[in-house]
Amino acid sequence: LEELKATPLLPYLETGLPQVSELRALRKPAKGKFAWQNKAVEALSDWRNNHPLEQNGFFAINMASTGYGKTFANAKIMGALSANQSLRYNLALGLRTLTLQTGDEYRSKLQLDNTQMAVLVGSSAVRFLHEQSHIEKQVQLELNEELEEQSGSASAAELETSFDIDIALGEAVDDKFSTVLKNVPKARQLLYAPVVVCTIDHLMPATESVAGGKHILPTLRLMSADLVIDEVDDFNREDMPAIARLVHLAGMLGRKVMISSATIPPAIAEGLLQAYQAGWQLFAKSRRQQSSVAVFWGDEFNTQINFISETQAFDSQHQHFIQQRLKRLAEQVAQRKAFIPIMQRSNVDKTELEQVWFGQVLQSVLTLHQAHAEWDETSSKHFSMGVVRVANVDPCIQLTRYLLACDLPDDIDIRVMPYHSRQVLLLRSEQEKHLDTVLNRKDGRQPQNNSIIRQHLLQSKKTQLIFILVATPVTEVGRDFCLDWAVIEPSSMRSMIQMAGRVRRHRPVSALASPNIHLLAYNLKGFTQTNPNLAVFRHPGFESKTYPLVSHCLKDLVDESALAKKVDASARIQAANPLQATQCLADLEHQALHDILLKADKMSMANSLELRVPYLDKKVMEVAEKIPRRYRVTHS
Numbered sequence: 001l002e003e004l005k006a007t008p009l010l011p012y013l014e015t016g017l018p019q020v021s022e023l024r025a026l027r028k029p030a031k032g033k034f035a036w037q038n039k040a041v042e043a044l045s046d047w048r049n050n051h052p053l054e055q056n057g058f059f060a061i062n063m064a065s066t067g068y069g070k071t072f073a074n075a076k077i078m079g080a081l082s083a084n085q086s087l088r089y090n091l092a093l094g095l096r097t098l099t100l101q102t103g104d105e106y107r108s109k110l111q112l113d114n115t116q117m118a119v120l121v122g123s124s125a126v127r128f129l130h131e132q133s134h135i136e137k138q139v140q141l142e143l144n145e146e147l148e149e150q151s152g153s154a155s156a157a158e159l160e161t162s163f164d165i166d167i168a169l170g171e172a173v174d175d176k177f178s179t180v181l182k183n184v185p186k187a188r189q190l191l192y193a194p195v196v197v198c199t200i201d202h203l204m205p206a207t208e209s210v211a212g213g214k215h216i217l218p219t220l221r222l223m224s225a226d227l228v229i230d231e232v233d234d235f236n237r238e239d240m241p242a243i244a245r246l247v248h249l250a251g252m253l254g255r256k257v258m259i260s261s262a263t264i265p266p267a268i269a270e271g272l273l274q275a276y277q278a279g280w281q282l283f284a285k286s287r288r289q290q291s292s293v294a295v296f297w298g299d300e301f302n303t304q305i306n307f308i309s310e311t312q313a314f315d316s317q318h319q320h321f322i323q324q325r326l327k328r329l330a331e332q333v334a335q336r337k338a339f340i341p342i343m344q345r346s347n348v349d350k351t352e353l354e355q356v357w358f359g360q361v362l363q364s365v366l367t368l369h370q371a372h373a374e375w376d377e378t379s380s381k382h383f384s385m386g387v388v389r390v391a392n393v394d395p396c397i398q399l400t401r402y403l404l405a406c407d408l409p410d411d412i413d414i415r416v417m418p419y420h421s422r423q424v425l426l427l428r429s430e431q432e433k434h435l436d437t438v439l440n441r442k443d444g445r446q447p448q449n450n451s452i453i454r455q456h457l458l459q460s461k462k463t464q465l466i467f468i469l470v471a472t473p474v475t476e477v478g479r480d481f482c483l484d485w486a487v488i489e490p491s492s493m494r495s496m497i498q499m500a501g502r503v504r505r506h507r508p509v510s511a512l513a514s515p516n517i518h519l520l521a522y523n524l525k526g527f528t529q530t531n532p533n534l535a536v537f538r539h540p541g542f543e544s545k546t547y548p549l550v551s552h553c554l555k556d557l558v559d560e561s562a563l564a565k566k567v568d569a570s571a572r573i574q575a576a577n578p579l580q581a582t583q584c585l586a587d588l589e590h591q592a593l594h595d596i597l598l599k600a601d602k603m604s605m606a607n608s609l610e611l612r613v614p615y616l617d618k619k620v621m622e623v624a625e626k627i628p629r630r631y632r633v634t635h636s
Contacts, residue, residue: 010223013220013223013224014223014224014254017088017191017192017194017224017225018088018116018192018193018194019082019086019087019088019194020086020087020088020110020112020116020117020194020195021084021085021086021087023079023085023087023110023111025109025110025111026075026076026079026085026087026110027085030069033067033068033069033300034068034069034072034073036064036068036073036298036299036300036301037069037072037073037076039303040073040076040077040080040298040303041076041077041079041080043298043303043305044077044080044081044296044303044305045080047294047305048080048081051294053081053256053294054289055289055290056289056290056292056293056294056307057251057254057256057276057277057280057283057284057292057293057294058081058256058257058293058294058296059256059257059258059272059273059276059277059293059294059295059296059308060077060256060257060258060259060295060296060297060298061258061259061260061264061269061295061296061297061298061318062074062077062258062259062260062261062298062299063260063261063262063264063297063298063299063325063573064262064298064299064300065262065299065300065329065568065569066262066498066501066505067501067505067506068299068300070230070260070261070262071091071102071105071230071260072105072109073298074091074228074230074258074260075087075106075110075195077258077296077298078226078228078256078258081226081256086194087194087195088194088195088224088225088226089195089196089225089226089227089228089256090196090198090203090221090222090225090226090227090228091195091196091197091198091228091230092198092199092200092202092203092227092228092229092230093197093198093199093200093229093230093231094199094200094231094234094235094477095199095231095234095477095478096121096199097432097478097479098230098231098477098478099119099120099121099197099198099199100119100121101478101480102119102197102230103117103119103197106195106197110195112195115193116193116194116195117193117194117195117196117197118189118190118193118195118196118197118198119197119198120186120189120190120196120197120198120199120202121198121199187217190202190217190218190221191217191220191221191224194225196221196225200229200235200243200246202218203218203221203222203227203246204218204242204246205217205218206218206219206221206222206246206249207242207245207246207248207249208242208245219249219253222246222249222250222253222255223253223255225255226250226255226256226257226258227246227247227250227255227256227257227258228257228258228259228260229243229247229257229258229259229260230260230261231260231261231477231478232259232260232261232264232268232272233261233263233264233265233268233494233572234261234477237542237592237593237596240268240271240593240596240597241596241597243272244271244272244275244597245275247272247275247276247279248275248276248278248279249279250276250279251275251276251277251278251279251280251282251283252279252280252282252283253279253283254280254283254287257272257276259272262497262501262569263494263497263498263569263572263573264573265572265573265575265589265590265593266315266318266319266322266573266574266575266590267575267590267593267594267597267598268593268597269314269318270314270315270318270597270598271593271597271598272597273293273295273308273314274314274598276293277293277308280293291309292307292308292309293307293308293309294306294307294308295307295308295314295317297317297318297321299325301324301325301328302321302324302325302328304317304320304321304324322573322574325573326570326573326574329568329569329570330566330570332566332568333509333510333511333512334511334512334565334566334567335503335504335507335509335512336500336503336504336512336516336517336566336567336568337512337514337515337516337517337563337564337565337566337567338496338500338515338517338518338519338563338564338567339515339517339518339519339564340518340519340520340521340554340555340558340560340563341360341363341364341518341520341521342521343356343357343360343520343521343522343527345522345527350528350530353527353528354398354524354528355402356527357520357522357524357527357528358398358399358402358403358406359406360520361388361399361403361487361520362402362403362406364487364518364520365386365388365466365468365487366409366412366466367518368384368386368484368485368486368487368515368516368518369384369386369412369464369466369485371485371513371514371515371516372384372386372484372485372514372516373464373466373484374484376448376457378448378454378457378458379448379454379457379458379460380463381457381460381462381463381464381465382463382464382465383448383457383464383465383466383467384466384467384484384485385438385439385447385467385469385483385484386466386467386468386469386483386484386485386486386487387468387469387470387471387475387481387483387485387486387487387499387502388468388469388470388471388486388487388489389471389472389473389475389476389486389487389488389489389495389499390470390471390472390489390524391472391473391489391491391523391524391525391539391540391541392472392524392539393420393421393422393472395489395524396418396419396420396470396471396472397418397420399470400416400417400418400470403416403468403470404416410462411462411463411464412462412464412466413460413461413462413464413465413466414465414466414467414468415456415465415466415467415468416468416470417431417467417468417469417470418470418471419431419435419469419470419471419472419474419475420471420472420474421472421474432479434452435469435479435481436479436480436481437450438450438452438453439480439481439482439483440480440482440506441482441505441506441507442482442506453467469483473491473495473540475499475502476495476498476499476502477498479502480505481502481505482502482503482504482505482506482507483502483503483504483505484503484504484516485503485516485517485518486499486500486502486503486516486517486518487517487518487520488500488517488518488519488520489520489523489524490519490520490523490537490554490585491523491537491540491541492537492540492541492542492585492589493558493571493572493585493586493589494572494589495540496519496567497567497568497569497571497572500517500567503516503517504516515564517567519554519558519563520554521553521554521555522552522553522554523536523537523552526552526553529552532552533548535548535549536552537549537552537585537588542588542589542592543588547581547582547588547591547592548582549582549583549585549588550582550583551583554585556583557583557584557585558571558584558585558586559571571586572586572589575587575590575594576590579591579594
């Protein structure tokens, strides 16, 4: 009976749920390096006037470079696609910290309150610590302004209320569904809030759930709101079939889809478009609409819009856009250059090889510091701030201990901070607050003006001080750091490009005299292993028994001369033809992504299910064995 009552309300979900309209921030022209957003909006608005999007699917690819405001541009583009610049969409991300940061950016720039936007992450502890940092900043600001104690307390309480995830939406929503979700505030936000910024696992049950009705709410959300996936290439390749199914469902429900990242490989762009096309064709047949899909490409240089039908090749249009992007990237002044130091392996045991590898890291740190240190007049010292990126947590801890105990030149002093995903949550939160402040060079800010950094500079008795952040891949995405230099243990081309994006991130564009990035010739696994056939560019990385590399020396796997001139996303966004997956690190990634997203035998649902089986937890398999055979899902 309840189902019969709810069924007539389903059409209401497509157009009847709340939207955010009349946003001045969306109409306000961007300036400076963000002015490209205005051109993208104008191109979409002009195109939309001649091509009503209600009759066609829409798939957007935002490839603007790191630091050019892709996240805010996504909101502007989604607004330009609606008739009245209104917003109703889902912004899905892979990381909790990046989700919370994006929510902060939207609150600040779009001025959205909790009845207009919901920020959903899986961990209440992470959310609490994030919100506490905002409260502390607000209280500190009030103290600095010498406000009265009572006024300061009231303001802090108001800030706490504004971040309450259980706030009722009240009259902001229609009451047709309110009784169903009356006692589930988080579910109410997911369904009703015009803009939902969430980790992608909140939407995944729409296609991945097999029991308990957990698919219902995310499916209703996708029925009523468009989908934007930010940093889409940050997911593991094993996750790609599931993401393709989510995109397919969005198309089947008649929604628009956008993917966003500076380093989208061709295989991801084409594979997700094909999934969307397949879904849209089902929707078009049910509504007697056009089966073609309008595809939008945009970056800080150019925009491009074309109709792509099931019979037209996407590859040629995408390559045209990529070629234009590569041409403009080549014209840019190099802000990051890389050097690969020679590393000699010898026949010694693993422990001694680890020490040799750590010693090479130290040598690279000293070299980069000498080339890129800054002068501080107050303390009369040269200092620099850099990162050593290592692939895994245990080597991160070991390297930190090595740097703290090693012998240094007489005039050199160092400060070392480990930063990794296994860190105690409270301590990691404090670290991130400190790093976000110290490594922020926007608007001419200087790290030596920070009281903690100033104290280190004044207390050191040496003339050279090096601040070293020893970090795992948690620094690659979602951290708005501006570092002087980086030493990178190689895992994949994507990790190297993303890590390079944290170097000179906020600095004015200027010519670079010497390399500010050292790429280690071997990762630690490759340097210490005794079996030459062992796959070392994995966990993280793409190498495996199926995709082996002929060499594990980075000098043999990348174009060293190209990296010496400039480090950018060129190798990631363009695939060679033919691919040499066993000889080139970038080609290995392109081949692996192509096979999992575009190969015919892996595009079927059966094989997608098979791909997930090896990653199922052992206990889940034990439970599955107890299910009566007649109820089991089969590959047929």
